[in-house]
Amino acid sequence: SFIQPPQVAWASGALADGLLLRKSTRIEDLPDVFADEHARQQLVGEQVVYDVEMLDTSPAEGELYTGVTHLYPGRVGCEYFMTRGHFHARREQGEVYFGLRGTGLLLLQTEQGDARLEKVFAGSVHIIPGFTAHRLINTGEEVLSALAVWPGIAGHDYAALASGFRIRVFEENKTVQAKEVQNG
Numbered sequence: 001s002f003i004q005p006p007q008v009a010w011a012s013g014a015l016a017d018g019l020l021l022r023k024s025t026r027i028e029d030l031p032d033v034f035a036d037e038h039a040r041q042q043l044v045g046e047q048v049v050y051d052v053e054m055l056d057t058s059p060a061e062g063e064l065y066t067g068v069t070h071l072y073p074g075r076v077g078c079e080y081f082m083t084r085g086h087f088h089a090r091r092e093q094g095e096v097y098f099g100l101r102g103t104g105l106l107l108l109q110t111e112q113g114d115a116r117l118e119k120v121f122a123g124s125v126h127i128i129p130g131f132t133a134h135r136l137i138n139t140g141e142e143v144l145s146a147l148a149v150w151p152g153i154a155g156h157d158y159a160a161l162a163s164g165f166r167i168r169v170f171e172e173n174k175t176v177q178a179k180e181v182q183n184g
């Protein structure tokens, strides 16, 4: 009688386990996140932008959280669907992302405002250092799923990025274009 561990289904990226927490983030939950706020308001409805499935494990110091984000394909205006993005409340805490399916980008930004983009695909491994904000962007036509592991004590600080990331990613002429922005 060996222990049956939680499992990621390779085809769907779905996390399977008895103890699962789920959170859906919809268009209406993301005011002022996309460049074209008017386009966002026109899409408000039941549309889910991303779902997070998380193992219900201990938040104690030294323990790790594990979750899978499923970021759906779509755009607000020309801007690809993306997660809200955050720094960790405990700034020094890092995180690992692992691409499961689909294609996209991981936007990383330091506290000094230096931003960079890493390609995300099935099998990609992303080491997010401490003091680095992170956001997933789905530039493909299928669901982008990525597994994340982070310290239970890390916490999320969304407010620190209220003025936005320095890079936005758009579809232009059917190609993926990253643009530097002055303010959000």
Ligand code: PA5
Binding pocket: 025, 052, 067, 069, 083, 084, 085, 086, 095, 134, 135, 136, 148, 150, 156
């Ligand atoms: O821990 C993480 O970084 C992820 O699990 C994110 O929380 C998840 O992708 C959702 O993004 P956000 O928390 O920015 O809404």
Ligand code: NI
Binding pocket: 086, 088, 095, 134, 150
């Ligand atoms: Ni995080």
